[in-house]
Amino acid sequence: MKNIVIFASGSGSNAEKIISYFLHSSTAKVVLVLSNNEKAGVLAKAEAHNVPTLVFTKEQLNSGFVLRHLQAFNPHLIVLAGFLQKFPGDIIAAYPHKVINIHPALLPKYGGKGMYGAHVHRAVHENGDKESGITIHYVNDNYDEGNVIFQKAVSIEECLSPDEVALKVLELEHEHFPKVIEELINGKID
Numbered sequence: 001m002k003n004i005v006i007f008a009s010g011s012g013s014n015a016e017k018i019i020s021y022f023l024h025s026s027t028a029k030v031v032l033v034l035s036n037n038e039k040a041g042v043l044a045k046a047e048a049h050n051v052p053t054l055v056f057t058k059e060q061l062n063s064g065f066v067l068r069h070l071q072a073f074n075p076h077l078i079v080l081a082g083f084l085q086k087f088p089g090d091i092i093a094a095y096p097h098k099v100i101n102i103h104p105a106l107l108p109k110y111g112g113k114g115m116y117g118a119h120v121h122r123a124v125h126e127n128g129d130k131e132s133g134i135t136i137h138y139v140n141d142n143y144d145e146g147n148v149i150f151q152k153a154v155s156i157e158e159c160l161s162p163d164e165v166a167l168k169v170l171e172l173e174h175e176h177f178p179k180v181i182e183e184l185i186n187g188k189i190d
């Protein structure tokens with residue numbers, strides 16, 4: 001059984017999908033959810049599934065405390081699912097090729113510092129793009145620049161607002177993120 005740990009800062013709808021997807025799997029399971037935000041909805045969602053949680057400060061993230069805590073859970077894959085802080089280099093170095101992120105746009109468009117969540121969908125909508133989508137990628141020391149693992153596009157021609165774009169993209173995330181994680185763990189993609 002391979003251990004998945006999830007970092008999330010917000011509502012945690014992706015985290016919940018991933019937890020549920022692996023509930024009855026014999027391959028992997030979510031063993032820990034971590035958040036920098038004590039008010040994040042993801043914490044209640046994890047607890048509802050009896051997944052242990054950890055809330056940490058920025059200082060704890062960057063001082064080795066979070067890395068030490070993680071090591072006790074022996075993660076095979078570290079998943080950022082709406083995690084909005086810069087991910088520390090020491091954890092990336094300790095788990096090479098094992099830290100992945102989901103981004104709600106077709107990178108390299110609409111990536112980088114400050115480009116997250118609603119900001120992304122607003123920019124896509126304002127530019128009048130006909131499609132958006134999701135990118136799942138490895139995490140390196142620069143925001144949204146690690147190697148791409150998976151992308152999927154969706155037409156947003158009918159979307160009248162950034163919120164409608166967001167909804168379409170979130171649906172794609174929920175559909176594909178758990179499966180891509182499973183394929184990575186099974187070595188079907190890399």
Ligand code: GAR
Pocket residue numbers: 008010011012013014015081082083084102103104115116117120170173
């Ligand atoms: C997701 O759409 C994810 O792609 C995005 O935050 C949302 C979290 O939703 N991540 C980023 O923008 C990272 N740059 P959730 O909390 O409902 O899973």
